[in-house]
Amino acid sequence: MQIVNQNPRVAIAKIENDDIAKALKRAISLLEPIDFTGPIAIKPNLCDLIPASMGVTTDIRAVEALIEIIREKSNDKISIVESDHWIASADEEFENLGYKELEPKYGVELVNLSRDRKVSIRMKGHHFDVFRCPETLVNSRLISISKMKTQYQFRFTGILKNQFGLIPEKYKGKYHPFMSEVLADLNGTFRPFLSIIEGLYSMESAGPAEGKPIKTNVIICGTDPVAVDAVAATLAGINPFKIGYLKYAAKKGIGEINNIDVVGDSVQFNFEFVPFPAFVFSSFSLKILRMGRKIDSFASKISELFEQAYVATITLRHGFHTTLTYGSITREGILRFAKALIKRTFYRIKKSLLT
Amino acid sequence: MNKVELLIIGCGAIAEKAHLPALRRIPQAYVSALVDKNANRAQELKKKFHLKDALVFEDHLKALEEVDPDAVLILTPPSTHPQLIEEFAKAKIHIFCEKPIATNLRDARKLIQLISKPTKIMIGFSNRFLPQIIKMYELAKSGEIGTTIAMITLFSQDIGKWPSVSAYQFRKELGGGALFDSGMHYADLIRWFLGEVVSVESKVASYDKKYSSIDDFANIQLEFENGSIGTIYVLWCGPMMGEFFVMGDKGILKADSLSNNVQVFKKEFWILPPVEIKARQAISPYHSELLHFIKCIQNNKEVEVGVTEGIEALRIILGASRSAETGKKIFLKNFEG
Numbered sequence: 176m177q178i179v180n181q182n183p184r185v186a187i188a189k190i191e192n193d194d195i196a197k198a199l200k201r202a203i204s205l206l207e208p209i210d211f212t213g214p215i216a217i218k219p220n221l222c223d224l225i226p227a228s229m230g231v232t233t234d235i236r237a238v239e240a241l242i243e244i245i246r247e248k249s250n251d252k253i254s255i256v257e258s259d260h261w262i263a264s265a266d267e268e269f270e271n272l273g274y275k276e277l278e279p280k281y282g283v284e285l286v287n288l289s290r291d292r293k294v295s296i297r298m299k300g301h302h303f304d305v306f307r308c309p310e311t312l313v314n315s316r317l318i319s320i321s322k323m324k325t326q327y328q329f330r331f332t333g334i335l336k337n338q339f340g341l342i343p344e345k346y347k348g349k350y351h352p353f354m355s356e357v358l359a360d361l362n363g364t365f366r367p368f369l370s371i372i373e374g375l376y377s378m379e380s381a382g383p384a385e386g387k388p389i390k391t392n393v394i395i396c397g398t399d400p401v402a403v404d405a406v407a408a409t410l411a412g413i414n415p416f417k418i419g420y421l422k423y424a425a426k427k428g429i430g431e432i433n434n435i436d437v438v439g440d441s442v443q444f445n446f447e448f449v450p451f452p453a454f455v456f457s458s459f460s461l462k463i464l465r466m467g468r469k470i471d472s473f474a475s476k477i478s479e480l481f482e483q484a485y486v487a488t489i490t491l492r493h494g495f496h497t498t499l500t501y502g503s504i505t506r507e508g509i510l511r512f513a514k515a516l517i518k519r520t521f522y523r524i525k526k527s528l529l530t
Numbered sequence: 531m532n533k534v535e536l537l538i539i540g541c542g543a544i545a546e547k548a549h550l551p552a553l554r555r556i557p558q559a560y561v562s563a564l565v566d567k568n569a570n571r572a573q574e575l576k577k578k579f580h581l582k583d584a585l586v587f588e589d590h591l592k593a594l595e596e597v598d599p600d601a602v603l604i605l606t607p608p609s610t611h612p613q614l615i616e617e618f619a620k621a622k623i624h625i626f627c628e629k630p631i632a633t634n635l636r637d638a639r640k641l642i643q644l645i646s647k648p649t650k651i652m653i654g655f656s657n658r659f660l661p662q663i664i665k666m667y668e669l670a671k672s673g674e675i676g677t678t679i680a681m682i683t684l685f686s687q688d689i690g691k692w693p694s695v696s697a698y699q700f701r702k703e704l705g706g707g708a709l710f711d712s713g714m715h716y717a718d719l720i721r722w723f724l725g726e727v728v729s730v731e732s733k734v735a736s737y738d739k740k741y742s743s744i745d746d747f748a749n750i751q752l753e754f755e756n757g758s759i760g761t762i763y764v765l766w767c768g769p770m771m772g773e774f775f776v777m778g779d780k781g782i783l784k785a786d787s788l789s790n791n792v793q794v795f796k797k798e799f800w801i802l803p804p805v806e807i808k809a810r811q812a813i814s815p816y817h818s819e820l821l822h823f824i825k826c827i828q829n830n831k832e833v834e835v836g837v838t839e840g841i842e843a844l845r846i847i848l849g850a851s852r853s854a855e856t857g858k859k860i861f862l863k864n865f866e867g
Contacts, residue, residue: 223555224555224556224557224813225554225555225557226557229554229580261811262555262813263555263813271556271557271558272557273557387580388580
C-alpha cells in the first residue's frame with residue numbers, strides 16, 4: 176500500500192555569493208512539480224521606496240529569476256502587481272526600485288492595482304462582503320514573493336501579509352484592526368499557488384520599514400502560503416502560534432501551520448523584536464480601535480432597527496411618510512414589506528429544515 | 531539607470547534628522563562616504579542608518595582620494611559653504627548644499643562663474659518642496675486669487691530644541707541668528723512667489739536671555755518690482771508653527787506647515803468657510819528636494835533652485851541685516867553687502 180503524505184512541503188535554499196537565481200531555482204526544484212501555464216500575477220513586496228538591501232522590498236533579481244523560471248515552461252502573460260501605498264504610488268515604486276526595466280526586458284506588464292479596472296466580487300468573507308477587485312487579479316493566478324520581516328503590530332510579516340497590498344486603496348490603515356479577517360479573505364480568494372520568501376536581506380527590530388537590515392541569505396518557498404510563513408517565522412525565532420493572523424488563517428483552512436515537511440538546507444536566525452512594551456501598546460491600540468468599530472457597527476444596526484420601527488409606526492398611523500433613508504413610504508408599502516418579511520422568514524426556515 | 535554615488539560632508543543634526551532619513555527612500559542613490567571632523571559622529575550615523583558600505587573620513591580631500599562620488603551633499607555650518615562648493619565644483623562633482631550659499635556676498639559672487647559649468651549646484655531651500663507650498667504656488671500662478679498683492683510668512687520655533695551638533699545657530703559669525711538662518715528660507719520663498727525685490731526693511735531683537743548672543747526675533751518687510759509686498763516674521767523663542775498667506779485682489783490663500791491643505795478664501799464665498807484643497811502627499815520636503823536633485827543628475831536636467839536663487843536670498847537677508855543695524859530702508863539694486 177502506498178502512503179500518500181498530505182503535509183505541505185516547504186523548501187529552504189541558502190543563497191551563496193548573492194546568487195539569488197541559483198538558490199531560487201534549487202528551492203523550487205525541491206517542491207512538487209508546479210504548473211506555470213496560464214496568466215500569472217507576481218506580487219512582490221513593494222510597500223515602500225526603501226531598497227531590497229535594507230530588507231524592506233523584494234529584490235528585483237528574485238523577480239527576474241522567477242520570470243525566467245516561468246518562461247522556461249510558459250509564454251503566457253505575466254503581470255507584476257502592486258497597489259498604491261500612503262508613502263508612494265505603485266508607479267513610483269516600480270520606477271524607483273528598478274521594476275520598470277522588466278517590462279521591455281521580459282515583456283511582462285507592470286500593473287498598478289489601484290489604477291486597474293475594478294470589478295466587484297462577492298467575497299462573503301470574514302471581513303469583506305463585496306470586494307472591489309482589480310481585474311488583473313480575477314484573470315490571473317498569483318505568485319507571492321515577499322520579504323521576511325518583523326512587524327511591530329503583528330510580530331511577523333511574510334507571505335500572507337504581502338497580499339494586503341492587493342487591496343487597491345492607497346490608505347489601507349483602516350483595515351489594520353481587522354488584519355486576521357482581511358488576510359484570511361485575501362489569501363483565501365487569491366491564494367498564491369507559489370509563495371516565495373526572498374531573504375537575501377531581511378528585517379529585524381522595528382519592521383516592516385524602520386527596522387534593521389539583516390543578511391539572512393535564504394530562499395524559502397512552498398505552495399502553501401501559511402506553511403511558508405510558519406516556517407519563515409520559526410526560522411526567524413518567532414513562534415508562529417503567536418502570530419494572530421497566521422493562526423486565524425490556519426483555523427479557516429487556508430493552510431497548515433503545524434504539520435509541514437521542511438526540505439533543503441538548514442538555517443536558523445534569531446531576529447530582534449521591537450521592545451515588548453511598544454508591541455503591547457501598538458496591539459492595544461489596534462484592539463481598542465477594533466472594539467470601537469464593532470460597537471459602532473452594532474450601534475448602527477440597532478439604531479437602524481429603531482428608525483425602521485419609528486417609520487413603520489408613523490406610516491401606519493398617517494398613511495404615508497417620507498424620510499431621507501427610505502424615501503416616500505405608504506401604509507400599503509409597510510404592510511407589503513411586513514408580509515414579505517414573514518414569508519421570507521418562513522421560506523428560510525422551511526429550506527433549512529429540508530436541507 | 532546607474533545609481534548616483536553620494537558623499538556626505540557634515541554629520542550634524544540636519545543630516546541625521548532630514549537628509550539621511552530621506553535618502554533611505556531614494557533607491558536611485560547610495561552613500562559611499564561620510565565626512566565629519568568628528569569621525570565618531572560619522573560612525574554613529576553610519577550605524578544608525580545601516581550604511582554598511584559607506585567609508586568614514588575626517589577630511590573631505592582625503593575622502594576624494596578614496597572614493598569617486600557623482601555628487602556631494604554639503605551639510606556643514608554656513609560659513610564653510612562657499613569654499614566647499616568651489617572645491618567640489620572644481621572636482622566636477624554635482625553639489626547639493628544646504629542653505630545659505632555663503633555668509634557674505636563677496637564669497638557668493640565668486641560662485642557665479644560656476645553657474646555655466648556642467649556641474650549641477652542646488653541650494654537646499656526645502657520650503658519650496660513642501661507640497662502645500664507647491665499647491666499654493668500653482669493656485670497663485672493660475673490666477674485663482676487674481677493679481678498677487680502681498681505674501682506673509684510666519685515661522686516660530688524654540689531654537690534650543692533643535693539638536694544642533696555644531697551649535698552654529700548661536701554664533702552670528704558662522705551664520706547663526708533667526709534673521710540669517712531661518713529668514714533666508716522665507717526670503718527665498720517670497721521671492722519665488724513675488725519676483726525680484728526692490729527694497730528691504732527689517733527689525734531684529736533678542737527676547738530670550740538664553741539666546742542673547744543672537745537675534746531670536748526678526749521682521750522683514752520687502753517691496754517687489756511688481757509693486758507687491760512681502761512680510762516675514764521669524765521667532766526663535768516661541769512654539770513650533772509655520773503659517774503662510776498669499777493675498778490677491780480676488781482672494782487669499784492660506785497654508786500651514788502641519789497640514790497638507792491649502793485654504794482658499796474667495797470674495798464670492800462671502801462668510802462661508804474657505805475651500806480646502808489637498809496638496810499631493812509627500813514623504814518630506816527633504817525627500818522631494820533630494821529626489822529632484824538626484825533625478826536632475828540622472829536625466830541631465832537643470833536643478834530648480836541653483837546658485838542664482840542662493841545669491842538672491844543672501845542679498846535680501848544681508849540687506850535686511852543692514853537695515854536692522856541702520857534703521858533705514860535698503861535698496862537692493864546696487865547693494866553689495
